[in-house]
Structure formats: C-alpha cells, structure tokens
Amino acid sequence: MNSMHATNEKSDIATLIIRHHVKAAARQGYESWLREIAREGQRFKGHLGANVIRPTTGSGSYTIVVRFDSEASLIHWMESEVRKQLVHDAPPHLEMPEDIEIQTGMEYWFTPQSPKQVHAKPIRQFLVSLSAIYPLIVAVPWSLQPLFSAIPPLAHPLAAKFLTAVIVVFLMVYVVMPRYTRLVAAWLYK
Template sequence: MDSRDDNVASLVIRHEVQAKDKNDYEQWLRKIASEAQRFTGHMGVNIIRPHDASGHYTIVLRFDSSQNLESWLESETRKRFIDEIRPTLVKEEELDIHTGLEYWFTPPATRRLQARPSKQFLITLSAIFPLTVVVPWVFKPVFAYVPLLGRPIISNFILAVVIVYLMVYVIMPRYTRLVAKWLFD
C-alpha cells in the first residue's frame, strides 16, 4: 500500500433533492465536479445516484490531504455553488470527513424502509377487521358464563387487549413479512 493513501481525505456529502429539481441538480453536479477538479490535491469524485424516487444523492470527493480538502470546503467557489443549489434541497446537506482509507471500510448507515400511509392503512384494516368480528364471537360464551366480564367497559377492555396483543405479537410480524414486497414497493 502506498504510504500516501494514509493521508488521503474523503468528503462524503449527502443531498436530498426535490423530485421536480433532479434535472437541475444533475446539471449542477457536473459543473461543481468540474470546478472541484481544478483544486490542488483533488483525486476524484464518485456520485451515488438514487436507485428509487427518493432523491438521495451521495457524493464522495477525495483529496490528497486534509488541508487540501479543507481548502475546497472553505472556498468561495464551493460556497457559491452550495448557495445556488440550496433551494432544490429538501434539507441542509450532510457532510462527513474521513481520513485515510477508513471510508471505504465503513458500512453506510442503513435506511429504514417505510411504507406509504395508504398501504399501512390497508394492511392494518385487513388485519383488524377480521379480528373485530372473530374475537368478540369467540369471547361471547365467556362473557355469558361470567356476567361480570360481560359488562360493556370490562368486555370492551378485554377485547381490545386481545386484539392489540394478536396484532402486535402474532399477526403483524408475519403479515408484514408476507406482503413486504408490495408494502415497501
């Protein structure tokens, strides 16, 4: 391994771009990458584009030293480019600086999948509705046999506990695995 690799500094930039501005952002990326190449110590740039409709971009810039990376970060050129693109970003950019080769051996943070609310609604409804029919039917003989448990507040509480327990511990873990492809698509 070349000893110079120990001094290499990587800048990891994360941008979340509004969907309507992706084309403008792509043009901006080409311009800023070209400008960065002119700075002392620039060793290359990698752009990881979103693989879905999210708009999450990751840009990795490499410089031969932390000092040269800092010069780029603090430059008027970069500040001007960031001011230009800021209105297209969903939130402020995230910056991480790594020295040496550590970045390439650090696993990226995993992004949690989240289903759209409409799909969450449909899955939850399709699981709860049958339970609201079956569970009271199953407990009806118990409430008839023990009249105290059949009182409205007590019976409703018991039914709610049983339905919530079944949803959280029995049905939803298995059901979401079963429909995961559709749910998170």
C-alpha cells in the first residue's frame, strides 16, 4: 500500500524514499527499469542524486533514495508524465505496490531503516547534531581564511557567514550525517 508523507516546507532539500519488493524472477527486468527511471529523473530540474540500496542475499527489498533541491522540484518529478508512465510499467516486477515516503531537510538521517525501531529521541538527535556541527563551525571558517584574504569582498561579515553556512550545511547533509548516524546508530536508537 502506498504511504506518502510530505511536509509543508518548500525550501528544504526533499528526499523521496521508495521501497520495492521485487519478484526473484523479475530482478533483471527490474534493474533495467531502475536504470531507466534513474536516467529520466536526472533530467529534471533540482535533481541532486539517487542511491539504490540493493537487497541482501535472499531478499527482494530495494530502497531507492532520491534527492531534490526542494519539495517543489520533487513534486514536479513525481507528477511528470514520464515518471507516471515508468511507474505504470513497474508492477510486473513487484511482489506488492511500492511504498513511498517524502521527507525534507535532515529528517531522513534520523529515521530508522527498520519500521520496528523507534525514532531517535530528540535529546539524542540534538547531541548528534551538535557534535557534528560544532567541529564544522570551528574548522570551516578557519580553513576559509586564506580565501577571505585573497578575495577581500568575501571577508565581509555577511558574505563570510553565508559562504560558511553553505559549506557547513552541504557537509552536514551530504558528507557527515549519512555516515555519522550509521556510526552512532546503536546509541541513537537505544
């Protein structure tokens, strides 16, 4: 059964999580379908990338994580005719209808992969976020000092803070949190 969850935020990075249970005999056809839909998705404005978590041995469960620069860009892809046609072609490969979820911002990194797990407690989310952000807000401005010296307009407080914020948020969303939350998962979801 499809379950769709979307927030009202329109400016955050939007993550589409799709779960497919693929028939064993249809894996090769599904992989071809998956390559085609991924190729088409990349053509849409705001597409930031996709990751496929393939099944472990004996399982037919695929998880596809697709990121867009905003919820509006993601919805544009979701409502496109090309995606609708490709989704229409998927059922012969699947054991059951796809499960879809939309999340914005960093919410995805704090959502456990197993539905049997509880969500991380807010205090633990706070501590993980703080311990990831603090080193970045110390290291990033320090590492940008040579750039600020070389290009004086970037040293203006507003420009420097904006550039620092862009780099810190990028590192948090794409580099730090995906790895860090996996590293501390046992404690985070305890």
